[in-house]
Amino acid sequence: MSRPAKQRVRQSFEKAAPTYDGAADVQRRICRRLADELPAGLAVADLLDAGCGTGYAQGLLGERFPAARRLGLDLSCAMLHRVAPGCLRLAGDLEHLPLAAASLDLYWSSLAVQWCDLGRTLAEARRVLRPGGHVALATLGPGTFGELRTAFAGVDAYRHTLAFHTPDEVAALAAAAGFVAVDVRRSAETAHYPDFRSLLKAVKAVGANQVGDGRRTGLMSRAAFARAEAAGERLRTPDGLPLGYDVIHLHARCP
Numbered sequence: 383m384s385r386p387a388k389q390r391v392r393q394s395f396e397k398a399a400p401t402y403d404g405a406a407d408v409q410r411r412i413c414r415r416l417a418d419e420l421p422a423g424l425a426v427a428d429l430l431d432a433g434c435g436t437g438y439a440q441g442l443l444g445e446r447f448p449a450a451r452r453l454g455l456d457l458s459c460a461m462l463h464r465v466a467p468g469c470l471r472l473a474g475d476l477e478h479l480p481l482a483a484a485s486l487d488l489y490w491s492s493l494a495v496q497w498c499d500l501g502r503t504l505a506e507a508r509r510v511l512r513p514g515g516h517v518a519l520a521t522l523g524p525g526t527f528g529e530l531r532t533a534f535a536g537v538d539a540y541r542h543t544l545a546f547h548t549p550d551e552v553a554a555l556a557a558a559a560g561f562v563a564v565d566v567r568r569s570a571e572t573a574h575y576p577d578f579r580s581l582l583k584a585v586k587a588v589g590a591n592q593v594g595d596g597r598r599t600g601l602m603s604r605a606a607f608a609r610a611e612a613a614g615e616r617l618r619t620p621d622g623l624p625l626g627y628d629v630i631h632l633h634a635r636c637p
Contacts (some may be wrong), residue, residue, distance in 0.1 A: 433494020
């Protein structure tokens with residue numbers, strides 16, 4: 383499954399850093415749900431927020447594990463600069479963590495691993511966790527942004543969303559990485575926007591506008607955009623134009 387070049391992903395989130403918090407309502411809802419699902423009684427001395435963005439999860443994790451040493455890692459330095467004091471900030475790649483083996487008790491990641499090779503990312507998570515350590519991550523499934531695919535389906539043959547793993551694929555990759563007690567859950571979140579331009583602007587504001595190979599590289603004509611906009615309008619609900627997130631949560635343990 384191809385992924386956008388890391389340089390393009392980094393650039394996208396560097397640009398999105400000033401606008402991210404104002405547009406990340408769904409992302410925060412997903413983050414809070416992942417925190418609520420953490421099992422009771424976890425003993426955590428060291429934890430990593432992998433793909434921490436502007437650091438929203440740090441507050442949740444600090445409340446849950448006040449004595450833990452908290453690390454926040456992100457590919458984007460502009461995002462890291464917005465993380466509040468209280469954790470050690472690291473610039474790095476989830477597929478190549480700058481951490482020693484068996485150095486963590488909790489690997490946490492909310493809506494970051496979809497930008498990575500998931501098999502490699504989970505193998506790295508397994509490497510840095512101590513025996514008995516816990517992985518908790520949220521990623522996106524194949525139903526995500528289906529409205530965008532529908533809107534552009536009759537306009538062009540370019541890709542307008544990432545390819546996403548299914549829940550079964552996520553579970554299989556976690557098991558292949560060596561995790562046990564693998565628990566995969568699926569839920570849905572929906573954001574609503576007043577018009578099609580606002581919807582597209584919101585996707586860009588959270589840095590989710592990179593789709594890798596097959597993307598459009600030139601400007602769309604006004605006529606083509608109007609057709610996509612009209613197709614999007616046909617999906618309108620009383621709350622506005624919907625944009626769906628197919629959310630996959632993974633919890634597993636390091637043996």
